[in-house]
Amino acid sequence: MVDLEFLKKQCIEGKSKIVLLVMDGLGGLPVKDGMTELEASRTPNFDALAKKSSGGLVDPISTGIIPGSGPAHLGLFGYDPLKYEIGRGVLGAVGLGFDITCDDVAIRANFCTVDEKGIVTDRRAGRISTEICTALCKKLSGIKIPGASLFVIPEKEHRAAVIFRAKGLGADVTDSDPQRTGVTPFDVKPLDKKSRKTSEIATAFLNSAGKVLKNEHPANMILLRGFSKYPLLPSMQEVYKLKAAVIAVYPMYRGLAKLVGMDVLRTGETIADEFAVLRDNYGRYDFFFVHIKKTDSYGEDGNFDAKVHVIEEVDSSLPKVLDLNPGVLVVTGDHSTPAVLKSHSWHPNPLLLKSGFCRYGLMKRFTENECANGGLGRLNSLEVMPLAMANAQRISKFGA
Amino acid sequence: MVDLEFLKKQCIEGKSKIVLLVMDGLGGLPVKDGMTELEASRTPNFDALAKKSSGGLVDPISTGIIPGSGPAHLGLFGYDPLKYEIGRGVLGAVGLGFDITCDDVAIRANFCTVDEKGIVTDRRAGRISTEICTALCKKLSGIKIPGASLFVIPEKEHRAAVIFRAKGLGADVTDSDPQRTGVTPFDVKPLDKKSRKTSEIATAFLNSAGKVLKNEHPANMILLRGFSKYPLLPSMQEVYKLKAAVIAVYPMYRGLAKLVGMDVLRTGETIADEFAVLRDNYGRYDFFFVHIKKTDSYGEDGNFDAKVHVIEEVDSSLPKVLDLNPGVLVVTGDHSTPAVLKSHSWHPNPLLLKSGFCRYGLMKRFTENECANGGLGRLNSLEVMPLAMANAQRISKFGA
Numbered sequence: 172m173v174d175l176e177f178l179k180k181q182c183i184e185g186k187s188k189i190v191l192l193v194m195d196g197l198g199g200l201p202v203k204d205g206m207t208e209l210e211a212s213r214t215p216n217f218d219a220l221a222k223k224s225s226g227g228l229v230d231p232i233s234t235g236i237i238p239g240s241g242p243a244h245l246g247l248f249g250y251d252p253l254k255y256e257i258g259r260g261v262l263g264a265v266g267l268g269f270d271i272t273c274d275d276v277a278i279r280a281n282f283c284t285v286d287e288k289g290i291v292t293d294r295r296a297g298r299i300s301t302e303i304c305t306a307l308c309k310k311l312s313g314i315k316i317p318g319a320s321l322f323v324i325p326e327k328e329h330r331a332a333v334i335f336r337a338k339g340l341g342a343d344v345t346d347s348d349p350q351r352t353g354v355t356p357f358d359v360k361p362l363d364k365k366s367r368k369t370s371e372i373a374t375a376f377l378n379s380a381g382k383v384l385k386n387e388h389p390a391n392m393i394l395l396r397g398f399s400k401y402p403l404l405p406s407m408q409e410v411y412k413l414k415a416a417v418i419a420v421y422p423m424y425r426g427l428a429k430l431v432g433m434d435v436l437r438t439g440e441t442i443a444d445e446f447a448v449l450r451d452n453y454g455r456y457d458f459f460f461v462h463i464k465k466t467d468s469y470g471e472d473g474n475f476d477a478k479v480h481v482i483e484e485v486d487s488s489l490p491k492v493l494d495l496n497p498g499v500l501v502v503t504g505d506h507s508t509p510a511v512l513k514s515h516s517w518h519p520n521p522l523l524l525k526s527g528f529c530r531y532g533l534m535k536r537f538t539e540n541e542c543a544n545g546g547l548g549r550l551n552s553l554e555v556m557p558l559a560m561a562n563a564q565r566i567s568k569f570g571a
Numbered sequence: 572m573v574d575l576e577f578l579k580k581q582c583i584e585g586k587s588k589i590v591l592l593v594m595d596g597l598g599g600l601p602v603k604d605g606m607t608e609l610e611a612s613r614t615p616n617f618d619a620l621a622k623k624s625s626g627g628l629v630d631p632i633s634t635g636i637i638p639g640s641g642p643a644h645l646g647l648f649g650y651d652p653l654k655y656e657i658g659r660g661v662l663g664a665v666g667l668g669f670d671i672t673c674d675d676v677a678i679r680a681n682f683c684t685v686d687e688k689g690i691v692t693d694r695r696a697g698r699i700s701t702e703i704c705t706a707l708c709k710k711l712s713g714i715k716i717p718g719a720s721l722f723v724i725p726e727k728e729h730r731a732a733v734i735f736r737a738k739g740l741g742a743d744v745t746d747s748d749p750q751r752t753g754v755t756p757f758d759v760k761p762l763d764k765k766s767r768k769t770s771e772i773a774t775a776f777l778n779s780a781g782k783v784l785k786n787e788h789p790a791n792m793i794l795l796r797g798f799s800k801y802p803l804l805p806s807m808q809e810v811y812k813l814k815a816a817v818i819a820v821y822p823m824y825r826g827l828a829k830l831v832g833m834d835v836l837r838t839g840e841t842i843a844d845e846f847a848v849l850r851d852n853y854g855r856y857d858f859f860f861v862h863i864k865k866t867d868s869y870g871e872d873g874n875f876d877a878k879v880h881v882i883e884e885v886d887s888s889l890p891k892v893l894d895l896n897p898g899v900l901v902v903t904g905d906h907s908t909p910a911v912l913k914s915h916s917w918h919p920n921p922l923l924l925k926s927g928f929c930r931y932g933l934m935k936r937f938t939e940n941e942c943a944n945g946g947l948g949r950l951n952s953l954e955v956m957p958l959a960m961a962n963a964q965r966i967s968k969f970g971a
Binding site for chain 2: 554568569
């Protein structure tokens with residue numbers, strides 16, 4: 172497979188627009204009468220579209236590997252998730268809408284409970300409420316560290332993001348989170364020279380945090396893990412010569428898209444809202460990443476019928492996208508989230524590609540099995556962008 | 572995927588012969604009544620063959636990448652086109668049947684028109700006739716360059732190949748062809764130490780050419796681009812232990828085949844001529860690369876019906892190939908050239924493989940969509956030779 176450097180050389184400007192519609196966790200498994208969520212859905216618009224489209228199955232990472240949302244999306248954007256690893260800390264911070272910079276070390280944090288000897292008795296502090304978490308993060312934000320700025324941002328329940336900001340900080344330090352109870356938190360040790368200052372800052376922060384949280388219960392301490400820095404990704408503008416924008420309801424997907432240089436378009440919460448934002452901004456960009464979250468959420472809940480309902484809702488709004496007549500429309504998932512598994516899975520994602528220059532005639536519907544024999548075969552997610560770019564006639568000939 | 576070194580170890584001598592029939596630019600796109608060129612063709616012989624064959628779709632380089640003829644064919648022969656790049660100059664020279672050596676720098680040349688200030692007004696000199704081109708090349712061949720031999724070989728119309736021959740010449744120099752009108756030709760500048768002498772030779776040649784052509788019209792100057800050297804490719808004999816021959820009407824395909832060690836068999840212009848040459852030489856070689864050019868030519872012209880006609884002509888002559896009962900027959904394209912695009916495209920090539928040991932039963936015809944679900948799935952062109960070799964029982968077991 173070609174790499175980003177090769178693509179950078181081959182990609183050219185063009186007029187054709189690309190819409191990448193990602194229904195998170197779209198792929199499913201047969202349950203009801205042997206049908207998957209897609210098969211059980213009533214989707215007249217997708218059915219009609221499929222008849223004029225190519226189809227394929229897409230592995231987010233590699234056969235059998237279950238991806239998280241970060242690597243799954245990076246792959247779809249054409250960035251090898253095995254090469255460009257996004258640290259847990261950075262993923263958490265961008266997921267919270269934090270504007271991360273190159274001077275930041277971002278860290279995933281958990282409030283926890285320690286006993287009088289400092290031994291961890293509950294790594295999640297009894298899953299304190301998000302309200303308490305928010306209040307405690309505010310307290311911790313008051314800690315002063317010489318030579319660095321500090322940000323402590325609440326997530327859900329016991330989770331938070333911690334960011335240290337100072338020039339030249341490395342992120343190669345060990346975690347304080349021991350990943351088990353019955354021991355004291357570990358020291359944060361530097362693994363290279365550049366990370367010595369980071370370990371000093373972290374140690375100072377943890378000492379202060381212990382004092383600030385001393386009288387709280389059950390969240391009387393905080394554990395740090397996944398120290399990471401902003402990954403230096405070439406932008407989609409650099410690689411593909413595309414002016415790209417993201418339309419997503421959840422902050423993490425906007426954050427991921429920002430990491431590869433997409434502009435964030437403000438949107439309301441519904442699918443209709445997202446498609447209206449697409450229409451209103453259609454003239455301003457070459458590439459749109461439109462993210463639908465609820466297919467994944469209901470998959471994770473094990474709610475087959477609700478996932479079907481979301482698919483049908485997207486189908487009924489689909490004409491709003493088709494009316495724009497994009498040069499290339501790709502509809503796919505980032506990973507599968509079969510309701511029966513209640514989790515992300517390794518099953519490849521159904522992908523439908525419609526353009527003025529696609530082969531068609533093999534699909535009657537947009538389902539996993541129809542896509543399996545839809546002409547494109549089995550692809551890796553890294554092939555999706557080159558394929559979309561080719562169909563947009565934005566790739567030049569290689570060699571004479 | 573395995574590399575040439577691995578293949579070299581595994582390939583063994585055998586008795587079974589392989590015929591690789593390449594219909595250039597074969598793959599198409601649906602146009603007429605939703606049919607591609609192959610689908611619209613009446614091909615009773617291919618249809619019968621397909622029923623006893625495996626089918627697949629082949630990417631020449633990588634998904635979405637549009638290949639030139641050089642890399643597309645190298646891939647089919649099993650040589651990674653991203654590793655073994657063939658420069659435009661070398662491709663042109665071998666295309667003209669020039670016997671290129673390791674001491675040569677080959678260059679693509681265009682006769683052009685310049686005004687009295689030396690500004691390029693027509694990069695193709697009004698597409699002068701091949702006769703005039705031939706006469707001018709003869710004149711330029713008389714130029715003396717100290718320390719180097721010079722060859723100037725006419726191609727079609729305004730095109731020519733220039734070769735400088737001297738020990739130790741590098742080819743990393745900039746083009747003189749500005750690729751646009753309204754400016755003077757560029758200086759040929761060296762990009763590394765080894766190429767300094769080449770830039771001096773090129774500069775001396777261009778100065779003399781300007782004087783020699785001064786009173787010609789409209790071809791009063793020449794532009795140089797694509798300086799390149801002979802790529803050191805292991806021969807097919809070395810890698811596959813095959814005695815290989817090429818049957819092709821166009822010089823470029825013969826030249827490409829020669830680069831990987833194939834013998835060139837003289838042939839007449841028609842498909843019937845080519846198949847007769849195959850028959851007459853069948854006893855003398857293990858491997859035949861038979862190249863049909865016109866499928867691509869008519870694709871490039873946007874002439875759907877004429878491309879269909881060539882496919883039907885090949886089909887009607889096919890029994891002449893089948894009568895030889897080759898151990899392995901592979902029919903495919905080097906890249907797709909859909910008539911609707913009038914150019915090479917990124918769409919994978921339909922491939923049909925018939926041998927005594929292939930799985931069959933999935934295909935009813937030889938078309939893109941039938942091949943998509945023909946059992947072999949989606950392949951990279953680098954997999955075609957190992958597959959053909961295996962079917963010829965010319966690959967030994969790996970490991971015990």
